[in-house]
Amino acid sequence: MTPAARLQAASEILDAVIASARDDGPPADAIVTRYFKTRRYAGSKDRRAVRELVFRAIRRTGERPDSGRAAIIGLAEGDEALAAMFGEPRGPEPRTPGEAASSSSLLPSWVIAELSPLVRETEFPALLERAPLDLRVNVARTSRDAILEGFPEGTATPLSPWGIRLAADSRVDDHPAFAGGLVEVQDEGSQLIALACGARSGETILDLCAGAGGKSLALAAAAPGARILAADSNRMRLSKLPPRAERAGATIETRLLNPPKELDELAEWRNQTDLVLVDAPCSGSGTSRRNPEGRWRITPDRLDRVVALQEGLLDIAAELVRPGGRLVYAVCSLLSREGAGQIDRFLVRHSSWISEDVPIAGGRRDGTGTLLTPGHDGTDGFFVARLGRPC
Numbered sequence: 001m002t003p004a005a006r007l008q009a010a011s012e013i014l015d016a017v018i019a020s021a022r023d024d025g026p027p028a029d030a031i032v033t034r035y036f037k038t039r040r041y042a043g044s045k046d047r048r049a050v051r052e053l054v055f056r057a058i059r060r061t062g063e064r065p066d067s068g069r070a071a072i073i074g075l076a077e078g079d080e081a082l083a084a085m086f087g088e089p090r091g092p093e094p095r096t097p098g099e100a101a102s103s104s105s106l107l108p109s110w111v112i113a114e115l116s117p118l119v120r121e122t123e124f125p126a127l128l129e130r131a132p133l134d135l136r137v138n139v140a141r142t143s144r145d146a147i148l149e150g151f152p153e154g155t156a157t158p159l160s161p162w163g164i165r166l167a168a169d170s171r172v173d174d175h176p177a178f179a180g181g182l183v184e185v186q187d188e189g190s191q192l193i194a195l196a197c198g199a200r201s202g203e204t205i206l207d208l209c210a211g212a213g214g215k216s217l218a219l220a221a222a223a224p225g226a227r228i229l230a231a232d233s234n235r236m237r238l239s240k241l242p243p244r245a246e247r248a249g250a251t252i253e254t255r256l257l258n259p260p261k262e263l264d265e266l267a268e269w270r271n272q273t274d275l276v277l278v279d280a281p282c283s284g285s286g287t288s289r290r291n292p293e294g295r296w297r298i299t300p301d302r303l304d305r306v307v308a309l310q311e312g313l314l315d316i317a318a319e320l321v322r323p324g325g326r327l328v329y330a331v332c333s334l335l336s337r338e339g340a341g342q343i344d345r346f347l348v349r350h351s352s353w354i355s356e357d358v359p360i361a362g363g364r365r366d367g368t369g370t371l372l373t374p375g376h377d378g379t380d381g382f383f384v385a386r387l388g389r390p391c
């Protein structure tokens with residue numbers, strides 16, 4: 001492919017990414033992969049170059065652009081070599097006078113107004129830097145020091161005692177430690193959420209929004225003798241957990257939930273559970289390092305809906321925790337309504353519950369919880385709070 005053809009390909013892919021963000025479709029990475037499945041003529045250098053253009057355009061554009069073409073015109077405004085490709089054979093059509101270009105910004109302006117006050121403008125660039133690849137060591141079966149010997153380029157993560165940090169483009173899926181269930185890919189922030197739970201052997205633990213089970217697996221490694229139930233309303237995500245648990249040598253039950261019948265389906269756990277983790281669906285505003293096009297997905301309506309869903313899940317969780325037990329709430333979000341504000345409202349509805357300290361290194365106090373941010377902690381952005389049910 002010529003450089004101009006690569007730019008045109010990036011424009012077409014960006015059209016699909018924009019539509020997918022609007023319609024809640026697949027992530028940008030999957031769209032790039034799909035695009036090249038039917039274009040075998042593109043070599044690995046072409047794919048890398050196009051991917052790079054797509055993500056450069058996504059990172060520089062906080063608001064969802066009108067079209068892929070507007071996004072690449074915006075990208076070319078700061079890059080003479082790209083600007084010269086418009087009108088070249090197989091390249092994008094020549095620019096017409098006054099044609100719209102997407103403007104450069106880090107975040108949509110309405111999202112900035114929703115951010116936790118801890119996230120100042122100086123931190124915005126860090127939200128979009130490429131994230132390293134973090135591994136979580138399966139401490140039920142080995143130690144971090146032992147695993148570090150097999151990853152000479154790795155370093156111990158500064159905040160999680162279970163983590164190893166590798167360069168962003170590292171591959172681990174063919175490493176024997178991965179195949180043998182001794183490590184999992186997991187951002188240090190996610191590891192800290194599991195640490196915040198303080199799981200202990202012998203406890204009954206319910207991961208109410210388990211997804212593909214990243215946190216359930218971390219809890220199982222931390223407390224090998226615990227009884228863990230991983231529940232989720234998404235069959236496809238939950239189905240990924242059993243093979244991961246088998247690889248890790250962990251025993252984790254799974255249960256598919258059918259909203260709004262969650263409480264009936266979890267009847268035997270009602271008032272019985274030592275620890276309920278609610279790793280709730282959210283805006284994903286803390287994970288822009290990995291999914292920068294996530295900024296194009298959030299809308300005020302979607303935020304309202306997800307905040308209501310979080311509230312409902314918290315109320316369900318409150319029914320499941322035993323007297324004297326605890327609820328840990330987490331979102332990969334930096335927006336106050338999903339974090340500190342959500343917990344303030346919970347404590348109004350459940351006034352006898354007590355806010356507990358979050359026992360993790362790093363982070364800053366945000367209301368009655370802790371906020372982790374890429375700029376301050378080098379992790380994905382998370383809010384986490386711990387709430388105790390009185391005896």
Ligand SMILES: C[S@@+](CC[C@H](N)C(=O)[O-])C[C@H]1O[C@@H](n2cnc3c(N)ncnc32)[C@H](O)[C@@H]1O
Pocket residue numbers: 190208209210211212213214215216231232233234237257259262279280281282313
């Ligand atoms: C942030 S993700 C969980 C990620 C997961 N804990 C992990 O560590 O990989 C939120 C999950 O909540 C699930 N969810 C949404 N509504 C739900 C409901 N009513 N009951 C249970 N799970 C729900 C979604 O399917 C999604 O998998």
